[in-house]
Amino acid sequence: MPEIRNFTLNFGPQHPAAHGVLRLVLEMDGEVIERADPHIGLLHRATEKLAESKPYNQSIPYMDRLDYVSMMCSEHGYVRAIEKLLGIEAPIRAQYIRTMFDEITRILNHLMWLGTHALDVGAMTVFLYAFREREDLMDCYEAVSGTRMHAAYYRPGGVYRDLPEQMPQYQASQWVTGRDVEVRNQARQGSLLDFIEDFCNRFPGLVDEYETLLTDNRIWKQRTVGIAVVSPERAMQLGFTGPMLRGSGIAWDLRKKQSYAAYDKVDFDIPVGKEGDCYDRYLVRIEELRQSNRIIQQCIDWLRKNPGPVMLDDNKITVPSRNEMKDDMESLIHHFKLFTEGFCPPVGEAYAAVEAPKGEFGCYIISDGANKPYRLKIRAPGFPHLAAMDEMVKGHMLADVVAVIGSMDVVFGEIDR
Amino acid sequence: MSSINQIPVINAKRGNPLSKVFDELVRFCRSRSLFILHYCTGCGAIELPPAMTSRFDMERLGIQPMVSPRQADILLITGYVSIKTLKRVILTYEQMGSPKYVIGICSCTVNGGMYWQSYATAKKLDEYMPVDLYIAGCMPRPEAVIAGLQQLMDRIHSGEANSWEDYFRNYDYYLGNQQKLFGDHWQTPTDIITEAKHYNLMGEGTLGEHTRLLEQHQKPLEALDMRLGHNLKEPTK
Ligand code: SF4
Numbered sequence: 001m002p003e004i005r006n007f008t009l010n011f012g013p014q015h016p017a018a019h020g021v022l023r024l025v026l027e028m029d030g031e032v033i034e035r036a037d038p039h040i041g042l043l044h045r046a047t048e049k050l051a052e053s054k055p056y057n058q059s060i061p062y063m064d065r066l067d068y069v070s071m072m073c074s075e076h077g078y079v080r081a082i083e084k085l086l087g088i089e090a091p092i093r094a095q096y097i098r099t100m101f102d103e104i105t106r107i108l109n110h111l112m113w114l115g116t117h118a119l120d121v122g123a124m125t126v127f128l129y130a131f132r133e134r135e136d137l138m139d140c141y142e143a144v145s146g147t148r149m150h151a152a153y154y155r156p157g158g159v160y161r162d163l164p165e166q167m168p169q170y171q172a173s174q175w176v177t178g179r180d181v182e183v184r185n186q187a188r189q190g191s192l193l194d195f196i197e198d199f200c201n202r203f204p205g206l207v208d209e210y211e212t213l214l215t216d217n218r219i220w221k222q223r224t225v226g227i228a229v230v231s232p233e234r235a236m237q238l239g240f241t242g243p244m245l246r247g248s249g250i251a252w253d254l255r256k257k258q259s260y261a262a263y264d265k266v267d268f269d270i271p272v273g274k275e276g277d278c279y280d281r282y283l284v285r286i287e288e289l290r291q292s293n294r295i296i297q298q299c300i301d302w303l304r305k306n307p308g309p310v311m312l313d314d315n316k317i318t319v320p321s322r323n324e325m326k327d328d329m330e331s332l333i334h335h336f337k338l339f340t341e342g343f344c345p346p347v348g349e350a351y352a353a354v355e356a357p358k359g360e361f362g363c364y365i366i367s368d369g370a371n372k373p374y375r376l377k378i379r380a381p382g383f384p385h386l387a388a389m390d391e392m393v394k395g396h397m398l399a400d401v402v403a404v405i406g407s408m409d410v411v412f413g414e415i416d417r
Numbered sequence: 418m419s420s421i422n423q424i425p426v427i428n429a430k431r432g433n434p435l436s437k438v439f440d441e442l443v444r445f446c447r448s449r450s451l452f453i454l455h456y457c458t459g460c461g462a463i464e465l466p467p468a469m470t471s472r473f474d475m476e477r478l479g480i481q482p483m484v485s486p487r488q489a490d491i492l493l494i495t496g497y498v499s500i501k502t503l504k505r506v507i508l509t510y511e512q513m514g515s516p517k518y519v520i521g522i523c524s525c526t527v528n529g530g531m532y533w534q535s536y537a538t539a540k541k542l543d544e545y546m547p548v549d550l551y552i553a554g555c556m557p558r559p560e561a562v563i564a565g566l567q568q569l570m571d572r573i574h575s576g577e578a579n580s581w582e583d584y585f586r587n588y589d590y591y592l593g594n595q596q597k598l599f600g601d602h603w604q605t606p607t608d609i610i611t612e613a614k615h616y617n618l619m620g621e622g623t624l625g626e627h628t629r630l631l632e633q634h635q636k637p638l639e640a641l642d643m644r645l646g647h648n649l650k651e652p653t654k
Contacts (some may be wrong), residue, residue: 013502014456014486014509021458021502042502043459046535053534061531068460115466131470149463149556413460
C-alpha cells in the first residue's frame with residue numbers, strides 16, 4: 001500500500017471562480033489545504049508607471065480601470081490626492097454628488113460581489129437578481145458621464161458636469177412599442193435624481209429579496225459559517241480594511257474616522273461583524289447596501305434643494321465651459337493649456353484615501369513641480385486581503401477556497417495594477 | 418505524440434449530392450450553439466455578465482458560458498492581455514477543439530488601447546493568434562458585444578469564419594511572434610504541427626525558421642507518472 005502524500009493542485013487562472021485571473025497553487029493533504037500560494041501579476045499593466053508619464057488630469061481614466069467594479073471610488077482617491085497637492089477643495093455641491101456616486105458605486109460593487117459570490121457557492125438566482133439592479137445604476141452612470149462603466153466623471157476641482165435634468169428614455173423600436181415603452185420609461189420621466197430616488201425606494205425591498213434567498217439558507221450557512229475566521233487582532237496585523245476588517249468586528253471606516261466629501265454631513269451607521277468568518281462578512285456587506293441606500297437618499301434631498309456650481313471656477317485647474325472657450329480668447333488658451341500640458345502642482349507629496357467598497361483605496365503622489373507626478377503609489381485594498389489567503393484557507397476543504405475568494409471580493413485590476 | 422499519426426484520416430471525395438445540404442445544416446447548427454470560454458483577462462469582462470443576464474440576454478441566441486476550454490467554441494479575449502496572461506491564453510487557445518473562434522473585445526486587444534505604452538501588455542492580439550472578430554470600444558456596451566456575436570454567427574453560417582485554419586497554415590508566423598515575446602525556449606504542450614498534418618492543413622507557412630528553432634529546443638513531452646507514493650518528488654517550493 002503506497003503511502004499518500006501531499007500533492008499540489010493548480011487552481012486557475014482559467015477558472016470560473018477565479019474572478020478573472022487568480023492563480024492559486026494549493027498544497028493539499030487529501031482534500032484539506034495545507035498551504036495556498038496565490039500568484040499574481042496576470043493583469044499587471046504598469047498603471048503607476050503610465051501615470052508617471054502623463055499629465056495629472058490624463059491619468060484619471062486609468063484609475064477607473066484599476067478596480068473595474070468600483071470605478072468612481074478609485075477616481076475619487078486619485079482626485080482627492082491631487083486636490084490635496086494643489087490645496088483646493090471642490091464646491092459643496094460637487095462634494096455631495098461625489099458622495100452620492102461613491103455610494104452608488106458601493107452598491108454596484110456589492111451587487112457584483114453578491115452575485116458572483118453566490119454563483120461560486122452555488123446559488124444561481126442571486127446572480128440574476130443582482131444584475132437586474134446593477135443595470136439601473138449603470139444607467140445613472142451613463143446619464144452623468146455618457147458611459148456605462150469607465151466614467152472619468154470626477155475631476156480635480158469638482159465633477160465634470162451637473163446632474164442631468166432629464167433622464168434618457170427608451171425609444172420605441174420594431175420589437176418594443178406602445179405600452180411596453182411606457183412601462184419601461186415610467187421611472188425615467190423626471191430628472192436623474194427622480195430616477196435614483198425611485199431606485200432607492202425600491203432597493204430595501206430588493207435587498208430583502210436577496211436575503212430571503214441567502215441569509216437563512218441552510219446550504220449558504222453551511223458553506224460560509226465558520227469558514228476563514230480572522231480574529232480582530234490578526235485582521236489589523238494583516239492590514240485588512242473595509243468589510244473584511246469590519247467583518248472581524250472592528251468599526252473602522254474612513255468615511256467616519258477621516259471624513260471626506262460630504263460624509264460628515266450625512267447620517268449612517270457602520271455595520272460590524274462578530275465572528276470574522278465568511279458569513280459575517282456577507283452580513284456586513286448586505287447591511288452596507290442598506291446604509292448606502294440611506295446615504296443616497298439624504299444626498300438626493302440635499303441636492304434637490306441646493307443648486308450651485310459643481311466645478312471650481314479656477315481655469316488654471318478646471319476646464320472652461322465650451323461656450324466660453326468658443327468666444328473668449330483667454331478661455332481658449334486655458335483650454336488648450338489644460339489639455340496639452342495640464343497643471344503643475346507645487347513640489348511636495350500627498351496621500352489621500354477613500355473608503356472604496358473593498359477597503360481603503362489610497363493614492364500617494366510625489367510631485368517635483370512638473371505637470372506629471374514624480375511617483376504615484378496606489379494602495380489597493382485587495383492586495384493585503386489576497387496576501388492573507390494562505391492563512392485564511394489553511395485547514396479548510398478545497399471547496400471552501402471558492403467561498404473564501406468570494407468573500408474577499410478580489411478584483412485583479414487593482415491588485416496587479 | 419506520434420500515435421496521432423496512426424489515426425486513419427479518410428480523404429475520400431464527397432460524391433453525394435446531398436453533402437452540400439448536409440454541410441449547410443452543420444454550419445447552421447454550429448452557429449446556433451456556441452459556448453463561450455469563460456476567461457476574463459481584463460476590464461472588458463465586466464460587461465459580459467450583463468450581456469448574459471436578463472436585460473440583454475445572450476442566451477436567446479444560443480450562446481452560453483462554458484468553463485472548460487476543451488468544450489468551448491469561442492475564446493473571448495476581454496481586454497488587455499499582459500504578457501504573462503498571453504502565455505495562458507495561447508495555452509488555452511491551443512487546447513480548444515477545432516473549429517474554434519477568437520473574438521477580441523475592447524480596444525486593448527486591437528492595438529493596445531489605453532495601454533499602448535505599457536511595457537507589460539501584448540498590444541496586437543492578432544500577432545499571436547488568428548482573430549475572427551474585433552469588437553472595439555473602451556469598453557464596448559453589451560449591445561455591441563451581442564451585435565458582434567451575431568456577426569460571428571453569420572460568418573460561421575456562411576463559412577467565412579475559419580481563422581482557426583490560419584493558425585495551422587501560418588503557424589510559423591504566430592510562433593515567431595510568440596518566441597519574440599517569450600524567448601526562444603517557448604513551447605506549449607500541444608503539438609500544432611502534428612495536428613496540422615492530421616487536419617490536412619499544412620500550408621506554406623506552417624514550417625519555417627521558427628518551427629525549426631522550436632524543434633531544436635523542444636523537450637519531448639512525457640506522460641505524467643500517475644503512481645502515488647515514493648517516486649513523487651517533493652513539491653517545488
Ligand atoms: S479597451 Fe478599455 S475597457 Fe477594454 S480592457 Fe482596455 S482599458 Fe479596459
